[in-house]
Amino acid sequence: MFGTVVVGVGTAGRVRIRDLLSPLPSSAAEKMTIKGFVSRRPLEEQQGVKQIALEEALGSEDIQVAIVCTENMSHEEYIRKFLEAGKHVCVEYPMSLSYAAAKELWELAEQKGKVLHEEHIELLTADYKQLKKDVAGKSLQEGTLHFTGGPVPSGFGFMAFSGIARLTWLVDLFGELTVTSGSMVEDREKQYMKMTAQFLTQEQRQLTWIEERGPGLGRMKNINFRFDSCTMDRLPEAPREPVGLFMQDLNLFGQKLLGQVPPEQLQAERRRVLHCLQLADRIQQLCQSPAHSGV
Numbered sequence: 067m068f069g070t071v072v073v074g075v076g077t078a079g080r081v082r083i084r085d086l087l088s089p090l091p092s093s094a095a096e097k098m099t100i101k102g103f104v105s106r107r108p109l110e111e112q113q114g115v116k117q118i119a120l121e122e123a124l125g126s127e128d129i130q131v132a133i134v135c136t137e138n139m140s141h142e143e144y145i146r147k148f149l150e151a152g153k154h155v156c157v158e159y160p161m162s163l164s165y166a167a168a169k170e171l172w173e174l175a176e177q178k179g180k181v182l183h184e185e186h187i188e189l190l191t192a193d194y195k196q197l198k199k200d201v202a203g204k205s206l207q208e209g210t211l212h213f214t215g216g217p218v219p220s221g222f223g224f225m226a227f228s229g230i231a232r233l234t235w236l237v238d239l240f241g242e243l244t245v246t247s248g249s250m251v252e253d254r255e256k257q258y259m260k261m262t263a264q265f266l267t268q269e270q271r272q273l274t275w276i277e278e279r280g281p282g283l284g285r286m287k288n289i290n291f292r293f294d295s296c297t298m299d300r301l302p303e304a305p306r307e308p309v310g311l312f313m314q315d316l317n318l319f320g321q322k323l324l325g326q327v328p329p330e331q332l333q334a335e336r337r338r339v340l341h342c343l344q345l346a347d348r349i350q351q352l353c354q355s356p357a358h359s360g361v
């Protein structure tokens with residue numbers, strides 16, 4: 067069994083505690099057992115699980131795994147600490163707010179011989195699995211993915227990182243990309259932000275990603291993908307699957323801990339994660355260079 071701590075008790079952290087307490091029967095998630103949670107705030111027991119001091123979690127021989135669910139800005143520091151202490155780490159996306167940091171963290175994980183796993187529930191939804199099937203075999207001419215949502219809380223980093231799930235969709239659907247432009251419109255007083263990034267696929271087709279956030283904007287994804295044979299202008303709807311998204315991810319992480327995931331899959335995932343973070347870095351640079359900054 068892998069003694070496990072959850073770090074950070076927000077929406078994601080609470081779901082992690084719940085899933086660890088009742089893992090999917092006969093799945094690799096059953097091989098983890100929750101020993102406590104770590105938080106910067108002193109908290110009462112959560113779902114019957116007790117708080118453990120960070121230093122105790124790092125030093126304890128009973129703990130082999132950390133699941134990092136804090137705000138994005140602190141991921142890098144926690145991952146580093148737990149890897150250095152010889153623990154396996156699962157982190158909610160994005161693993162860090164720069165490509166350079168992510169590269170270092172993977173190197174550290176390798177050096178320590180530990181699993182480093184970045185959760186990507188956006189690839190696990192039934193709707194996305196259907197979308198991926200629908201796109202397979204079609205030849206893209208041009209496409210747009212437009213995300214809207216409420217204001218980003220502080221500590222979640224630049225939009226290309228907090229929105230890495232949208233970028234991951236594009237890369238998972240259409241392959242590795244090159245950034246051709248990035249721009250940003252921001253009205254701080256109104257907590258409104260809109261980032262627009264453009265890419266070319268390896269086949270030189272143009273993709274546009276718009277990430278728009280502000281008060282009153284609902285969480286939504288709009289697509290417009292033009293293919294040689296047809297145009298898709300809405301996401302497919304598929305019936306919800308019985309196993310929750312974070313539980314599916316926990317199971318995948320458990321399989322990695324047990325050495326059940328083939329090395330080619332591990333490498334492909336690592337490559338995709340690093341590629342997306344590198345694209346996010348580039349978009350941030352373009353958005354923050356004076357010639358491109360918006361209002």
Ligand SMILES: NC(=O)C1=CN([C@@H]2O[C@H](COP(=O)(O)OP(=O)(O)OC[C@H]3O[C@@H](n4cnc5c(N)ncnc54)[C@H](O)[C@@H]3O)[C@@H](O)[C@H]2O)C=CC1
Nearest residue numbers: 074075076077078079106107135136137138158159160221
């Ligand atoms: N909620 C979701 O459905 C998903 C979340 N994620 C990722 O999970 C991570 C956590 O997201 P959520 O749980 O949704 O966010 P959240 O805001 O609900 O939780 C963040 C946690 O960090 C704590 N925190 C933040 N700043 C703090 C500070 N200065 N001092 C002490 N505590 C502080 C918050 O109190 C909270 O416990 C993020 O990396 C996010 O990208 C990823 C996929 C889905």
Ligand SMILES: C=CC1=C(C)/C(=C/c2[nH]c(/C=C3N=C(/C=C4\NC(=O)C(C)=C4C=C)C(C)=C\3CCC(=O)O)c(CCC(=O)O)c2C)NC1=O
Nearest residue numbers: 077159186187188189191215228229230231232285287311
């Ligand atoms: C209701 C309020 C609500 C909040 C506060 C919320 C937060 C939230 N959802 C996220 C992703 C996500 N959140 C979900 C799904 C959910 N996540 C949930 O908390 C719930 C209830 C669902 C419903 C099924 C999915 C599938 C993702 C992956 C990214 C995506 O597909 O948009 C993220 C990670 C950053 C991002 O990709 O934008 C945050 C911070 N999501 C919400 O829906």
